[in-house]
Structures are given as C-alpha cells and as structure tokens.
Amino acid sequence: MKKLMISITLFFALILGLTFSVQASEINWDISHWNNLDSSIYWYELNNKPYKFVPGEANPAFDPSKPTIIYIHGWQPEYYLIRHRESFYIYGKDTADDWIKKGWNVGVFYWNQFSDEASVLDAEAKIWTPNGPQKMRWRKGNGSYDTSNNINVSASQLLYQQYIQAMQGYKGNEIRIAGHSLGSQMAILLTKQISDNVDSGNIPHELLPKRVSLLDPYFSNLGKYYLNFKWTGEVCRGYVQNLINTKNIPFELYTSSDLTKGIAGDDNIGLQRMCATSYMKPTFYNDVQQIERHYAAKYNYFSSFATNSPLEYFNNNPTGNIAASASTPTSRIAEMMGPNYHWVQIGGNATTDTSDDIYQKQVDNTNYFPVNDLSLSADKTSIKPGEYEAIKSDIAPENATNKILMWKSSNDSVAEVCVDGTVKGINSGHATITATTTDNITKTIDITVSK
Missing domain, CATH: 2.60.40.1080 (Immunoglobulin-like)
Incomplete structure (x- = not known):
C-alpha cells in the first residue's frame, strides 16, 4: 500500500508537470531514440545541440583537455508519449552555452528508457540491480517494454561503462558530476564505482570527480531486498561519507520541493548534514507546483553558472561571504560542508534570475572543532x-x-x-x-x- 501511495503521489505530480517539462526543451528527438535502446552520454554544443558519444569516434562537442560536467536525470514516467528528454534549455535560455563559452564540456547521461516506469520504486531499483521487480526492461516508442532481459548490469553500471569510455584519455583539470532527483543516486553510485576502480588500479586518478552536486535528491522510504533491507538513502550516506573521508570529494546538496520528503520519500537528513546543503525557496512557483519546484534545483543550478555566487547573510546581515551555486568555487563548497550549518534562501525567491539570490546561514551545531x-x-x-x-x-x-x-x-x-x-x-x-x-x-x- 505504501509503495502504491508513493507512486500515485509522484506520478500525478509528474503528469501535472509534463507540459512544463516539454516547454523546457527545444530538441526534436525522433522515434529512433525510443524504438532502439539509447542509453548513452550526449555531449552538448552551443545552441542546445546534442552529439551522442560513440566509442572510438571523435565528438565535436567534447574536448578531453577541458573541465567537464556530466548531468544525470531522474525518474521519467510516460515520457515516451511526448518524445521528451531533458536538456539545458532552461527558463527560455540555452544555459549550457554559458558553461561552454567558459571552456567546459557539458554532457548528459540518458537512461530515460529504463526510468520510464509507472512506479518510481521500479525505476529506482534499476539503479542498484539488474534483478529488481522489472529487471532491466526498457520502454519503446509505442509504449511497450523490451523484456528480452539481455541487459545484465544495473543502470548505474551502464553509466560507469559509458563514463570510462567517454572520458578515456581525459586531461582536463576538473570533473563535476550532477544528479537530479533519482539521478542523485546515480551520481553517488557512479562516484563510488570510479573510486573503487581507482583503488583497484583499473582507471587513473584523474577520472575522480572534484565535485558532486545533488539537486533535490530523491530517496525512497523503507528497506530494499536488493540492499539487504537497507534504505537507499542509508546506503548512499555510507558511500558519500567514505568518498569524503578517503577521496576528499566535496558534495553540495540543494533541496527545492516537498516531493522528496514526507510520504513521498526519505528526507535523508543525515546526508544533508554531510554536504554543503542549501534549502531553495522558489516561490515563483506556488505551493501546488511541486513538480516545477522539484526541477527548480536543476534549473537554478545550471542557470547560476552565468551569474555571481549568491550573497550569504547571517542574522539578516551580510557576512561578506558567498553561498553555494554552480559558480561558487569548489574551495568554498568544501568550507561549507559538515553538520554545523545549512543555508536557507531568503532573497531572489520570486524570480528565476539567480543573480539576486541571497541565502541565510543557519547554525545547526555549535560544537565545531577546527583543524589546528x-x-x-x-x-x-x-x-x-x-x-x-x-x-x-x-x-x-x-x-x-x-x-x-x-x-x-x-x-x-x-x-x-x-x-x-x-x-x-x-x-x-x-x-x-x-x-x-x-x-x-x-x-x-x-x-x-x-x-
């Protein structure tokens, strides 16, 4: 019954938001991207133009000497109906252009044919195991599922395989991984697999990300049989803590909606206390528009790279410091991490413009022990x-x-x-x-x- 309630809650929220999502993409994905399995990294060029990564072939939108961000989307039920895939056309602007003009590679890993499930729990299971309730079936353009079961690895393992092929010979100075909603679990598992394979000597240390961004992350409630009855959020917390401790990787986390907590999911407060956590308040959407608020974390993050970092306030006064955004230096994100503080948006809430955002610093724990x-x-x-x-x-x-x-x-x-x-x-x-x-x-x- 609880699984049904979670699925219904999020399903109707997403259906209500489908029109909004369609308007946020101007790419014409034809039927070929649904009739055949297409779970791949696509690199973006100026004007929101994607180029599929093909092993062994040069890609016009990827330069291995440049800093790189890879984005992973979340649950996408019934998206086959509208031929929709997420892109970087946000708030009427090609936001990837700002990154590209500053010398970045910008990519997306698409696993939408796997995450196109009526139940968010079925999509979530595919992140962790190829033997979940629906195994690794994928959705075709006519709405049917390919159930041949010839995919014997999980979605996160497919992502890792794409990653190491696409990033082979990488010589840039920064890799950033960003995941939205369920995609945050994908981002965490990808980073863990990279770390494990670096430790095993299978891949070079340069492929470790220098920063991981969790954008309104979603974790379901209750234990899962494929995780020895642990919660997905619980397992992710353990992975993140280990990645911080052993690999020195900064994590930033942004919340923007109610869809990821309460009956719909697990707040995962423990994870929030590990990261540099910011609570967005996108009041340019009303309280009913939770799906829009859910996407606001992604939209504001990618938009914010074009503007200065948000101002930081404490006790309603400016501190002279900055808060977190895509344009905030990684050293500052690292400084913001830990259980002592979080940040709440108090300015710039009423518009999509990120240049006027202000965040209030909140104290959670006064027992701070500095490095001496x-x-x-x-x-x-x-x-x-x-x-x-x-x-x-x-x-x-x-x-x-x-x-x-x-x-x-x-x-x-x-x-x-x-x-x-x-x-x-x-x-x-x-x-x-x-x-x-x-x-x-x-x-x-x-x-x-x-x-």
Whole structure:
C-alpha cells in the first residue's frame, strides 16, 4: 500500500508537470531514440545541440583537455508519449552555452528508457540491480517494454561503462558530476564505482570527480531486498561519507520541493548534514507546483553558472561571504560542508534570475572543532613522467569537524595533483604541491619529476 501511495503521489505530480517539462526543451528527438535502446552520454554544443558519444569516434562537442560536467536525470514516467528528454534549455535560455563559452564540456547521461516506469520504486531499483521487480526492461516508442532481459548490469553500471569510455584519455583539470532527483543516486553510485576502480588500479586518478552536486535528491522510504533491507538513502550516506573521508570529494546538496520528503520519500537528513546543503525557496512557483519546484534545483543550478555566487547573510546581515551555486568555487563548497550549518534562501525567491539570490546561514551545531595542524609526507618525492605518488596527510586534532583538503600544484605541466592528493608526473622539473584545509592551514611538499 505504501509503495502504491508513493507512486500515485509522484506520478500525478509528474503528469501535472509534463507540459512544463516539454516547454523546457527545444530538441526534436525522433522515434529512433525510443524504438532502439539509447542509453548513452550526449555531449552538448552551443545552441542546445546534442552529439551522442560513440566509442572510438571523435565528438565535436567534447574536448578531453577541458573541465567537464556530466548531468544525470531522474525518474521519467510516460515520457515516451511526448518524445521528451531533458536538456539545458532552461527558463527560455540555452544555459549550457554559458558553461561552454567558459571552456567546459557539458554532457548528459540518458537512461530515460529504463526510468520510464509507472512506479518510481521500479525505476529506482534499476539503479542498484539488474534483478529488481522489472529487471532491466526498457520502454519503446509505442509504449511497450523490451523484456528480452539481455541487459545484465544495473543502470548505474551502464553509466560507469559509458563514463570510462567517454572520458578515456581525459586531461582536463576538473570533473563535476550532477544528479537530479533519482539521478542523485546515480551520481553517488557512479562516484563510488570510479573510486573503487581507482583503488583497484583499473582507471587513473584523474577520472575522480572534484565535485558532486545533488539537486533535490530523491530517496525512497523503507528497506530494499536488493540492499539487504537497507534504505537507499542509508546506503548512499555510507558511500558519500567514505568518498569524503578517503577521496576528499566535496558534495553540495540543494533541496527545492516537498516531493522528496514526507510520504513521498526519505528526507535523508543525515546526508544533508554531510554536504554543503542549501534549502531553495522558489516561490515563483506556488505551493501546488511541486513538480516545477522539484526541477527548480536543476534549473537554478545550471542557470547560476552565468551569474555571481549568491550573497550569504547571517542574522539578516551580510557576512561578506558567498553561498553555494554552480559558480561558487569548489574551495568554498568544501568550507561549507559538515553538520554545523545549512543555508536557507531568503532573497531572489520570486524570480528565476539567480543573480539576486541571497541565502541565510543557519547554525545547526555549535560544537565545531577546527583543524589546528597539518603535515604532508610521501614515500617518494622524486618520480618519473607518468608515475603516480600518493601524498599522505596527517590532520590534527583527530576529531576535527571538517578534514577536507584542497590540493594544488605550482606547475601542472610538471606534476598534476588529483582531488585525492595523488600526484602524477608529467614532465621533467620541480613542482610544489600545496594542501589547504577549510580552516586555512596550508602545508607544501616539493616533487621532482625526472626521466
């Protein structure tokens, strides 16, 4: 009964919002994208123009030397009816253009044929297992499902496979993963798989994302048999905590609707307290327009890259600092993480324009323990081109609240440093690797690269 109530609640909300969603895309996806399985990464060019990633082929919208963001959408019931796929045409503007003009690759992973299920729980199961209630069936353009069951991996594993192929030979300085709604679970599982395969030596450290963005994330209630009866939000919390602790990856989280909590889902407050969490208040939609508010997290995030970061207030006074948005530096996102604070939107609520947004800083916990000492060490400080060396960090005190480190190399052409503090030799020379805590304690270590 609870599964039925969740499905009905969200299904009708989405059906009410379908007209809105259609208006937010000007791409003509023809029937071929539904009659055949098309679960792929598409890279976007200017003017909201997508190009499918094809293994072994150059893509006109992707440059492996540029910073890159990949977006993952959520549940999409009955979207086959309107031939709709999410894009970056938002609030009447091609928002990907702002990213592209600033030198970014912008991509989407489409799994809409799998997530086109009447029940959100059936779509969610496919993220985790190929053996859920509906297995890995996918929807065709005539509304029928292909149930041949020749897909033997989950949707998140399909995403990972696409990711490592599309990002092969990546040489850029930043990868960002963003997921909306159920897509936030996909983003977390993708990041975990990347981390696991980096640890196993299967893929290079450079493929670790430097930042993960969770946009009005959705997690269902109750335990799942395919997760040993744990909740999806519970498992995701464990993954995120481990990724923060072992891989140093900053997470930002934005809530914007009531669709992800209460009877409809799991608030996952524990996850919110790990991340840099902002509570959006998009009052340009009324209380009934929860589907529009649900999408506002995605829309505002991608729109905000074109504007300055929101102002931060505390006790209704400006602090001189900034709050979170897509344009906020990752170092600031890292600084905002943890259980002590969250941010609530108090200005710019009435319009889609992100340039006037203001967020009030709220104190959740006054027991903040700052980092007061940091030391760095390495087994080897002289490496060869192409060789990796992990920089070890020792942070004191042990119970410091925020142990995230920001890493930087003085000369990326000699030695690059990844988000987890692993250095890669590039060319002969000397480079200074700097680590900075969110409490502004900085330490360095010198690395020599020689053939």
